[in-house]
Amino acid sequence: MKTAYYEKYGPPNVVIIKDAPKPTPKKDEILVKVVSAPITVGDTRIRGARFPKGFSVLARLALGVFGPRKKVLGICFSGVVESVGPEVANFKAGDEICGMTGIRMGTHAEYVVVKNTGSIAKKPKSVSHEDTAGMLFGGTSALFFLRNKAKVTKGETVLINGASGAVGTNAVQIAKFLGAEVTAVTSTQNIQLVTSLGAQNVIDYTKESVLRSTNTFDVVLDAVGNISIKSGLKLLKQNGRLVLMVASFGQILASGSKKQVITGTATEKKEDIKFLLSLLEKGQLEAVIDKIYPFSEIVDAHKHVDSGNKTGNVIVRM
């Protein structure tokens, strides 16, 4: 099978298409033929060994000090079950499924093996593999921080910083779904997009600073990494919550003593994936796809994500 393989950390062209043996599922595993997979900021950060401030040593210890231990990137997929191990009863060959592989990665390949009990779910027939793949990373992250952690409720005011990205496009829609009044921070070219996704108010960061508002929001979600704890707290109403998705090591330590500040890493739960798929199916969530690349052009897809100018999601079709 073809894989997008990389042996050393570096720019997009460290990724090369290479043949590897097709895996065989163990007794509780599923072999999936990948149809579509996103190239996420997470993938390109790992590929380039670019981690939030203070995390370089820890991340390299986890991922490989001198080079990547896992040589195929990709944490999300949408595809078709090729075969299952003898203990797998709930999925069968031909089922369309999607999921996330977490730290095991490996979805930038023609086939991936996933645990039967992993973060996987059946894909609704009416939703495309591209939309499914495009929803997973940003959708699960936004849902985790807005609903599970910040516990956004009806009528609250929510600010999404980085509203046109993979996380932001989902966050705007999920906050709206939870009944919040959403203010999106984006650049001029994406104002129409975030408005169409449900933002009632827009701050164009190229023209005005988001930090000018005070005591305005119940929840601030920063998916850019340019809001400090001090300035973020000033934006909040009493009992507000500040979500720093790109927190430095120092900010995570500092947030330990502040109940209002939420940091950490999103976990991908099967139930959350199922919930998001049901929203996609009902048309209550839209996956924003910037560009779909053929697998053979995966290096260009990495370059596009590295540019920092993508809107929503970049997808590779196998």
Ligand SMILES: NC(=O)c1ccc[n+]([C@@H]2O[C@H](COP(=O)([O-])OP(=O)(O)OC[C@H]3O[C@@H](n4cnc5c(N)ncnc54)[C@H](OP(=O)(O)O)[C@@H]3O)[C@@H](O)[C@H]2O)c1
């Ligand atoms: N903690 C976690 O568990 C977790 C989970 C997922 C993601 N993340 C992190 O969250 C971040 C966002 O991920 P993503 O996939 O959404 O990235 P992305 O798709 O690249 O989105 C970033 C967006 O930020 C916007 N932006 C850039 N500068 C901005 C500014 N000064 N003010 C407001 N918006 C600005 C860009 O929009 P314009 O084109 O309009 O400039 C871009 O669309 C990444 O750093 C990622 O690593 C963390």
